[in-house]
Amino acid sequence: MFELSDLEIPVVAAPMAGGPSTTALAIAVNHAGGLGFLAAGYADPGVLAGQIADVRIATGAPFGVNIFVPGLPVRDRVAVQEYRESLRPLADRYGIDLPDIVEVDDDGYRTKLDLVIEHRVPVVSFTFGLPSAEDVARLHDAGIFVVSTVADPDDADRAVALGVDALCVQGVEAGGHRGTLDLDAVPNTTPTVRLVREVVDRSDVPVIAAGGIGDGTAIIAALAAGASAVQLGTALLDTDEAGTKPTHRAALRDPRFTETVVTRCFSGRYAQALRNRFTDTYSPSAPAEYPALHHLTSPLRKAAAAADDADDLNLWAGHAFRSAPTGPAAEVITTLWADARRG
């Protein structure tokens, strides 16, 4: 079975659903000696199967697939309906219809789980919830290394109790969604290094540190806190192989965007994004209804991207967004690691 210590360099490409994680990005990170990752979230299982085959053929090195654990069915339909109505002026502006409310969506969890087991994907990570103990046992029987994504020490304890092989621990600096288990909980405000130390002190399970890691100093700090590897998300968003939308890439450097906010306005689940008009307008009223809100805002976000309007887009970004490097991902990772080693 894979071990984090097998990696030539202890760097993991964050799985980034919704476009940024491409096959090319996973392959490039593998070529640099890190762990490439595919994002199964929102992905069609057939497409995912093709991506798994492509990465395997291209590198022969271990890689990972990240799976979303299903959320709850809509709990407060009235709140979702009200939110839907509040989006109407924006939909009118883009000339699109708002979709019906999606009450239940498990993101094809069982199909994706069966797929990674059938393909014996070396590493499988979970976010938005915990796999069952039976699922962890099935993955282990297939020789798969299991990672659980957490953002809170108590959640880490629950994952450890299931027998996972590593924890991806996300601090407050992390871009995009975090793996906070309780949908209603305001995400932890603990910085990555401190959270890693807290989790490392409580268990022997290896930790992958995630959140705000954008230079050699941050890599050293995370490893010194006890992490076995670091996971880079925002730092890979503007690399050549990432599938990040052009509007999103440009916003990372646009002086108009000066800060990030943690908001559930796009998906119904807290996530960190550049503060823009959409987050200012909709954050106060967004109910904790994932994935219903994800589906409601999806066509609006598509329209905003097509119109190159960064103000209505989910510009996921962590605290280190301003220093997100450009260029080939392998070069970016090699440079960051060399920077860390120089100390």
Ligand SMILES: Cc1cc2nc3c(=O)[nH]c(=O)nc-3n(C[C@H](O)[C@H](O)[C@H](O)COP(=O)(O)O)c2cc1C
């Ligand atoms: C655009 C984007 C999409 C993300 N999508 C996922 C995802 O699909 N699954 C997941 O576990 N984490 C996802 N994350 C969170 C990352 O795994 C990681 O924890 C985070 O990017 C680390 O913080 P950083 O962005 O400051 O490096 C995403 C992050 C970003 C920026």
